[in-house]
Amino acid sequence: MDYAMPRAGDIPALGVGTVVTAAPSNPLGIKGAGESGTIGAPACVSNGVIDALWHLGVRQITQPMTPKKIWRAIHEAQAQ
Amino acid sequence: MKVNGEAVSAELDPRTLLVHFLRENLKLTGTHVGCDTSQCGACTVHVNGTPIKSCTIFAVQLNGAEVKTIEGVGEDGALHPMQAAFREEHGLQCGYCTPGMVMMGIDIAKRHKNPSEAVIRQELEGNLCRCTGYHNIVKSIAAGTKAMAG
Numbered sequence: 226m227d228y229a230m231p232r233a234g235d236i237p238a239l240g241v242g243t244v245v246t247a248a249p250s251n252p253l254g255i256k257g258a259g260e261s262g263t264i265g266a267p268a269c270v271s272n273g274v275i276d277a278l279w280h281l282g283v284r285q286i287t288q289p290m291t292p293k294k295i296w297r298a299i300h301e302a303q304a305q
Numbered sequence: 306m307k308v309n310g311e312a313v314s315a316e317l318d319p320r321t322l323l324v325h326f327l328r329e330n331l332k333l334t335g336t337h338v339g340c341d342t343s344q345c346g347a348c349t350v351h352v353n354g355t356p357i358k359s360c361t362i363f364a365v366q367l368n369g370a371e372v373k374t375i376e377g378v379g380e381d382g383a384l385h386p387m388q389a390a391f392r393e394e395h396g397l398q399c400g401y402c403t404p405g406m407v408m409m410g411i412d413i414a415k416r417h418k419n420p421s422e423a424v425i426r427q428e429l430e431g432n433l434c435r436c437t438g439y440h441n442i443v444k445s446i447a448a449g450t451k452a453m454a455g
Contacts, residue, residue: 230344231438233429234430
């Protein structure tokens with residue numbers, strides 16, 4: 226495979242909590258959300274990768290974060 | 306060979322994988338093909354009581370063996386306790402990895418009386434799921450193990 230697929234041992238038990246602010250626009254206080262919660266995930270992963278490489282001088286990385294791209298980012302940062 | 310207790314025989318191209326024999330010849334389509342690298346485990350069946358990946362063995366290698374698929378784990382039309390646990394704990398979303406998870410769960414329960422969450426997660430190294438994040442799968446296997454212990 227071209228990337229590490231998370232397996233059961235790579236993921237912790239998940240806790241789900243809710244913070245409820247009812248929308249004032251309808252009796253149920255609800256809004257349609259679809260899967261908009263997924264929008265933050267790629268940014269979170271990118272920031273995690275940059276954080277992991279920060280001490281090597283890497284300040285930016287773009288997706289797809291292939292091994293080749295990580296390698297190049299590290300070596301370009303080290304060369305400076 | 307025997308499949309789910311019934312004797313079966315066929316003349317096959319020797320390159321026929323067990324998973325294709327089960328799905329296409331025997332029409333037992335509960336065993337799934339989920340990858341082409343032997344990593345996903347959606348093809349997991351029991352051969353002589355041991356879970357194996359049916360995508361990585363030729364049917365002809367199992368001449369004389371006893372094979373159990375997901376279709377064969379229940380008895381008398383009732384769900385196997387591990388299947389019932391997956392239903393109770395909602396251990397699936399799309400269901401594609403689920404037969405493999407159940408087959409592996411049954412084996413985990415046979416070898417571990419009271420497995421910790423960490424042990425269950427480690428034992429599922431060979432079963433991938435793209436939908437659930439494994440959370441309810443682990444819960445289901447823990448519950449199924451308790452149920453199988455009676």
